[in-house]
Each structure stands twice: as structure tokens, then as C-alpha cells.
Ligand SMILES: O=C(O)CCC(=O)C(=O)O
């Protein structure tokens with residue numbers, strides 16, 4: 001058993017939206033193919049990521065996230081514990097945001113040629129897919145078309161390159177590639193290589209492997225959408241476990257979040273007498289800032 005694999009070209013939007021609604025209620029996760037993101041754009045992003053993380057640690061630290069006023073740049077192994085009750089995650093990453101919302105740190109072109117071009121193209125393609133998914137979400141939630149447009153005029157999109165170095169033979173008790181956590185924003189689109197290790201937690205508590213599917217994106221919703229849907233959809237705990245000693249893992253997460261000043265209150269179609277509103281309104285920006293504060297070890 002694994003999460004639903006949905007081919008976005010396989011059925012009319014209304015039918016896709018019905019299947020999405022079922023899957024997001026049950027698991028909070030689906031995988032999609034037929035998504036229109038060109039394979040060469042994805043391949044170029046992974047290639048740029050591999051070339052960046054192959055640089056010596058001291059060189060990568062020139063773009064250390066703590067050197068920058070925004071949450072952008074390189075974070076080494078040990079910088080974050082996504083499960084604050086566990087030792088630090090065994091991963092390194094690089095955060096890139098929307099340049100128009102604030103400048104990124106870009107590695108020197110001479111050191112990683114084509115890095116910026118590859119990641120700009122990736123973010124543009126993923127933003128298009130995120131908009132398509134938001135359109136399906138409107139249908140799934142019986143909202144009028146374009147209902148979400150006013151929340152996503154200047155969406156906070158973050159591309160996070162992730163590298164899990166080859167799993168060491170000895171780790172601290174309870175140490176994982178990425179500790180159990182929920183995502184925080186509206187929607188996450190994840191590309192993963194064939195290493196495996198991503199697991200999601202079912203409602204009954206069991207962990208389910210998200211098997212890599214070549215060319216597919218894993219789609220999950222975050223806490224903001226859970227809150228927005230008044231708990232109709234699950235923001236599901238997930239984690240990355242080291243599969244086998246000596247195997248590394250590469251993935252790229254694209255976090256699609258609402259405008260920082262968008263006010264997130266339970267959606268009208270998710271509230272009725274049987275489901276009274278469970279959450280007070282909060283802005284998307286306040287919510288994200290709080291989540292970063294909770295999980296950063298060096299901050
Ligand atoms: O690397 C992965 O597959 C998962 C990463 C993740 O869950 C995250 O960064 O939020």
C-alpha cells in the first residue's frame with residue numbers, strides 16, 4: 001500500500017478533484033504524474049544541486065544561511081531538527097526564495113556554472129504546477145474558480161535543495177535523515193530520487209513508505225491548509241529514514257505558501273453546524289515565522 005498516484009491528464013478536473021479530496025482527507029499526500037513540468041528542468045535542478053553540495057564544506061559555508069538576514073542559503077548537517085525532540089537531522093540543504101520578495105544568496109557562477117539559471121527555471125515551472133494544484137483544490141473544496149487568487153498574488157515560494165549524505169553506520173539514538181514533522185505552508189511539491197526513505201504516518205499511527213515513482217511529484221498539504229480547511233484535510237507527519245548504510249538521497253522540496261499578509265481563516269465551505277470553525281484567523285507570514293523559530297537549533 002502506498003499513497004495515491006494521480007495522473008493529472010487521466011480524467012476531467014472535476015473527477016481529479018474528487019479523488020484528491022478523498023486522498024487529502026485520508027492521507028494528506030498524493031503523487032502526481034502528467035503534471036507538465038519538463039523532465040529536463042527537473043534534471044538540471046538536481047544536477048545543479050549535486051554540483052553545489054560537492055563543494056568543500058568551507059566553501060559552501062560562504063553562503064551559510066545564518067550570514068543572511070532572510071531565510072536563504074546553505075544549512076549544513078546539524079543545523080535543523082525538524083523533530084525538536086530528536087537529535088539534529090542528517091541532511092544539508094540550500095534554501096532559495098522569490099527574488100522579488102528579497103534577495104537570495106547565489107553561489108559564484110564560476111564555482112557552480114548554471115546554478116541560478118537552473119533553479120530559476122525550476123521555480124517557474126513548479127509555480128505553474130502549484131497554481132494548477134490550487135485550481136484543483138478550489139474544485140475539491142466546492143469553492144468558486146479563482147477563489148484563491150487573492151491569497152496568492154505574491155506567494156512565498158521556497159525551493160529547498162536537500163542532500164542526505166550516505167547514511168553513517170553509527171547515528172545517535174533516534175537520529176534520522178529528517179525528523180518527523182508536518183509541513184507548515186499551503187502546499188509542498190517534492191521531487192525525490194530513487195533512494196527511498198520518505199515515510200508518511202497514517203491516521204492509525206503506522207508509517208507508510210512513499211515509494212519513489214520516476215518523474216512524479218509528491219504533493220502534500222501543510223499546516224496552513226489544514227487550518228484553512230478546518231481539519232478536513234490532513235497535514236500529515238512525515239520523515240526520512242536512512243534506508244541502507246552508504247546510500248545517499250537527493251530531493252528538492254518546493255514549498256508554496258500564501259502571501260505573507262493573507263489572512264487564513266477556515267474556508268466557508270469547510271464550516272457548518274457539524275464542523276464549527278476550530279481556528280482563529282492568522283496571517284500566513286506570522287504562522288511561518290513561528291514554525292522556523294521552533295525548529296532551528298542555531299537560531
Ligand atoms: O527529502 C524529503 O523527501 C522530505 C523533505 C521534507 O519533508 C521537508 O523538507 O519538509
Ligand SMILES: [Fe+2]
Nearest residue numbers: 181182183238
Ligand atoms: Fe516535509
